[in-house]
Amino acid sequence: MNNFSYTRANDVGNAVAEIAADNHAKFIAGGTNIIDLMKENVERPTRLVDISRLPLNEITESDGGGLRLGALCTNADTAYHAQVEKRYPLLSSAILAGASPQLRNMATDGGNLLQRTRCYYFYDTATPCNKREPGTGCSAINGFNRIHAILGTSEACIATHPSDMCVALAALEAVVHVTGKNGERAIPFADFHRLPGDTPHLDNNLHADEIITALDLPAQGFAQNYTYLKLRDRASYAFALVSVAVALDMDGDTIKEARLALGGVAHKPWRDTEAEAMLSGKSATKENFQKAAEAIIRDAKGFGHNTFKIELAKRAVVRALKQAAEGTPQPTEIKKVL
């Protein structure tokens, strides 16, 4: 880890002023990803601004009947919050499918959105990586790419976004509230993270002087028919090869509205509104689930080691839709896929 100076921010305005004044400064909150990246010399800030004591750690009712998650709520406090468990069990389930209890006790909700990819080459400073050092090339495209993306990739980068929580937030259509030098703005979740294109060093659309202050969950929580199905090499405490968040609004056996988001397959949580629309007004049958699954992976492209993910994603979508429609979500502690 390189040497750096340390400042503790007293309020949001102070935090924004500190970060805006020094382009080698970074925020630290839970620290679970940035400290790891600093140990690997991937991140080398000369200054850390500690935002962990800012008063952004409450979960409150929001206007419009939803919930507002303060950006500094820990993942654990969020997943186990009574209102989140009751009204947004998809979010609880996704959070609890990720990391370990120790990490969830440290990691914050805002920080979860900002965690970097776990691409081996991004972490290995001895290899070229366009995300770490723009213009140096992508080592993964012709390298060991078993964990890499199959959707929305570019010639510059095939990294995935590693979050489970964000897959649920995408399906729930959360809104990200941020504050910067020029004031506050609200970013719909679908517009928060970016596809790599030719700027893979940019993970998201947050400006350099902005801080995430809250995440708003809309009133509709899909608490009756949902699931978060995560498939991985190890049964616990591993990143997703493929994960699926499903949220359905059902009327008897008919799907009124479907939300479908995939993790582990793209540079951002992957939503496909066309595939979702194919399910609305349809009955919950395997045939209809298969059509939606075919649609969501229609543009998928494998790179050799990760080509298996295309079929895996398709089958995971069908299984997850079945779980959600039947009201039998995958429990985190049960390792057999229901």
Add this chain to the structure above:
Amino acid sequence: MSLNHSNHSANSSAENSQGSHHDSTALPAKTSITFKLNNRETTLEVAPWTTLLDALREQLNLTGTKKGCDHGQCGACTVIVDGVRINSCLTLAIMRDEAEITTIEGIEALSEGDGLHALQTAFIECDAFQCGYCTPGQICSAVGLMNEGRARTKDEIRELMSGNICRCGAYPNIVAAIEQAMNASGNNVNQSEGSDGR
């Protein structure tokens, strides 16, 4: 120490160094922090980049907390901070100014009676280790698990201990030890297994 005073001291030390932080030869000044460590007020000087794990082991000689992977992947460094289990390798000591910290050396004092903590006794009785390197982290993590009160079945114990790796593979006995301690504390573990034992 009040929060304001602490903020002021942390800020002022960073400001002192800020004027020269582009000068690579001048390192930021060390900062004095105070925390309640194993029930004792402890003050020490730390550089901003010192992790809590390194402060405990190198500066305070509390070597019970282990450095396994140093990347939050193995759980050997697990300690309890402000009532919850965390990985001490992934937090900076300077960020834990004013915190209440319990390491394996202080676990015994958490129990009501004299002698070892119920989890320590259970680990011995159930033979829940072989080499013992991961054991301090396993026990601190299990203390956190019991505080959280979320585990009701063996499957849940296994899932909620998944942040602690044991390369000797003592997992069945670790689960048995935690189950014994939970049953002794009145939080009986539901004996019905899930559809898959692992």
